[in-house]
Amino acid sequence: xxxxxxxxxxxxxxxxxxxxxxxxxxxxxxxxxxxxxxxxxxxxxxxxxxxxxxxxxxxxxxxxxxxxxxxxxxxxxxxxxxxxxxxxxxxxxxxxxxxxxxxxxxxxxxxxxxxxxxxxxxxxxxxxxxxxxxxxxxxxxxxxxxxxxxxxxxxxxxxxxxxxxxxxxxxxxxxxxxxxxxxxxxxxxxxxxxxxxxxxxxxxxxxxxxxxxxxxxxxxxxxxxxxxxxxxxxxxxxxxxxxxxxxxxxxxxxxxxxxxxxxxxxxxxxxxxxxxxxxxxxxxxxxxxxxxxxxxxxxxxxxxxxxxxxxxxxxxxxxxxxxxxxxxxxxxxxxxxxxxxxxxxxxxxxxxxxxxxxxxxxxxxxx
Numbered sequence: 001x002x003x004x005x006x007x008x009x010x011x012x013x014x015x016x017x018x019x020x021x022x023x024x025x026x027x028x029x030x031x032x033x034x035x036x037x038x039x040x041x042x043x044x045x046x047x048x049x050x051x052x053x054x055x056x057x058x059x060x061x062x063x064x065x066x067x068x069x070x071x072x073x074x075x076x077x078x079x080x081x082x083x084x085x086x087x088x089x090x091x092x093x094x095x096x097x098x099x100x101x102x103x104x105x106x107x108x109x110x111x112x113x114x115x116x117x118x119x120x121x122x123x124x125x126x127x128x129x130x131x132x133x134x135x136x137x138x139x140x141x142x143x144x145x146x147x148x149x150x151x152x153x154x155x156x157x158x159x160x161x162x163x164x165x166x167x168x169x170x171x172x173x174x175x176x177x178x179x180x181x182x183x184x185x186x187x188x189x190x191x192x193x194x195x196x197x198x199x200x201x202x203x204x205x206x207x208x209x210x211x212x213x214x215x216x217x218x219x220x221x222x223x224x225x226x227x228x229x230x231x232x233x234x235x236x237x238x239x240x241x242x243x244x245x246x247x248x249x250x251x252x253x254x255x256x257x258x259x260x261x262x263x264x265x266x267x268x269x270x271x272x273x274x275x276x277x278x279x280x281x282x283x284x285x286x287x288x289x290x291x292x293x294x295x296x297x298x299x300x301x302x303x304x305x306x307x308x309x310x311x312x313x314x315x316x317x318x319x320x321x322x323x324x325x326x327x328x329x330x331x332x333x334x335x336x337x338x339x340x341x342x343x344x345x346x347x348x349x350x351x352x353x354x355x356x357x358x359x360x361x362x363x364x365x366x367x
Contacts, residue, residue: 007085
């Protein structure tokens with residue numbers, strides 16, 4: 001029987017995880033009852049949460065061997081957490097879905113039917129986005145419009161990271177190891193047979209959004225600078241326009257001097273041109289610096305993530321020739337497979353409190 005690996009990145013999701021697990025398990029059971037022939041496994045990636053997310057996931061893994069948990073040793077962001085899940089996913093199909101239940105787990109059945117039809121990438125496109133502010137909807141539309149105009153790789157508008165891919169696509173994606181990742185653009189860039197599945201998005205079940213404006217702006221910057229060289233070309237255009245304006249003003253000054261005979265002091269024009277050119281130079285340095293900074297970070301060749309603890313991860317899932325997986329095989333002494341129990345009791349693990357900046361203040365200790 002074919003297996004689908006469902007990757008669920010988690011950051012401070014203790015309030016929503018029990019309901020997400022219940023609904024996704026019910027959806028999997030309904031799919032199997034329909035004779036679709038898909039077994040399920042869930043790969044939860046705990047992105048160094050500061051709440052009890054780790055405890056909740058450990059309890060889920062203790063009661064269900066299909067639940068696999070990867071705890072990152074440091075917060076690395078949503079895109080890297082999804083990448084970690086991809087590295088450990090071995091299913092014939094892979095689904096990426098957030099735990100906030102804005103993306104209904106019941107849609108996965110429709111995705112898998114499209115995979116069965118021969119598609120390799122199924123993009124889930126939102127037809128409506130209830131519960132989101134006008135500002136977020138406006139900025140999202142602006143973002144997609146800008147990316148469509150300047151991006152070298154087109155993305156599916158109103159499609160987040162909720163998608164389903166075939167095993168060849170997942171294995172191909174594992175070869176892409178750049179640190180600044182914009183996965184929705186990277187999946188589109190891969191090619192293969194792609195399709196769009198439209199669905200109605202729900203409001204967030206509990207908790208708060210993990211993508212405030214600052215993180216959204218960072219994601220937008222990664223999308224532009226990682227997927228396009230348009231900012232560099234924009235500098236050339238800006239330079240040409242300002243030089244053209246300067247040349248026109250020079251001709252105007254010469255004509256004025258010889259026809260009218262007035263030699264203007266030029267203070268206003270000098271300040272204006274100085275401001276324009278200084279701003280252009282600083283903007284150019286900033287844009288070039290963004291690319292150089294990314295080259296510098298990629299040249300350091302640091303791991304994208306590092307794992308502190310796992311649950312229900314078998315030893316054969318550490319055999320991939322991926323640096324981060326090999327590092328996890330060495331640093332995680334055993335796979336710490338959860339012990340099956342008959343209840344959802346909280347495991348005897350204590351996660352030290354972390355301050356707002358995410359730094360741990362202590363070591364894990366037995367309760």
